[in-house]
Amino acid sequence: MRTHRTIAVLAFAGGLALTGCQETRDPAGGAPAASATASAPSTAPGASAPGTAILPDLVGKGLQAAQDEAQAAGFRTLKSHDALGRGRLQAMDRNWKVCSQEPRGGAAVSTDTSVDFGAVKLEEACPAQDASAPPAAGGSMPDLAGKSVKVARGALPPNTGISVKDSAQGRMVLQESNWKVCTQSPAAGTPLAGQPVAFTAVKFEEACP
Known part of the structure; x- marks a missing residue:
């Protein structure tokens, strides 16, 4: 009798072990259910689209102050040019003041808009409107009288041989943006x-002879 009881106990334990090893199937009798849930891959957020902001009216301010205020308003693409058309670089922004800006201030525009300041040196008067650049030379010589020597040189083909003489005192013409063509x-x-x-x-500042 003891032998039969031992066999029965072992058989019952084996059945429990087999039951624990069986895969769990879904109620519909399909494939085994997954034991863990896979997480969806995260997508890195893309670059945010530019917004809009009111572009301040910066005419009359120092160039450095105008640039700082434009940046504080959210505008990052800033440039400037010589409003007198002499082709000078605004190397020291604090020595220049704003005469014009494009786009004009007061309107809501995209913050990725390029803002261009027309500027003159602090001691100079703003022109009624920005001086326009001379047309580039095509097949004929443009009229360059009154233009800065630097701008005149830039209007000619790059392989042109150019000589410049001081028509008043025989000085060397070094800083060409400070000289005008006579x-x-x-x-x-x-x-x-x-x-x-x-x-x-x-x-x-001199008159042509």
Whole structure:
């Protein structure tokens, strides 16, 4: 009798072990249910789209102060140019003041808009409107009288041979943005075919002879 009881107990224990090893199936009798839930891959957020903000009216302010205020309002793409058309660089922003801005202030615009300031030095008067650049030379010589020597040079083909002489005192023309063209050869309208160009010039505060 003891032998039969021992066999029965062992058989019952084996049945429990087999039951514990069976896979759990879904109620519909399909494939075994997953033992763990896989998490969905996270997606890195993309760059946020630019917003809009009121662009301040910065005309009349120092260039450095204007740039700081524009940046504080959310505008990061800033540039400036010489409003007198002389082609000078605004290397020291604190020495320049704003005469014009594009876009104009007071309107809501996208913060990725490029803001361009027309500026002059602190001791200079703002022009009624920004001086326009001369047209680039095509097949003929442009009229460059009154333009800065730097701007005149930039209007000609890069392979043009150019000479510049002081028409007043025989000085060396070093800082070309400080000198204006008095005469030019060849004359405006002359066909350009690689010939050299000669300018005479004086400083901007001086009168051409």
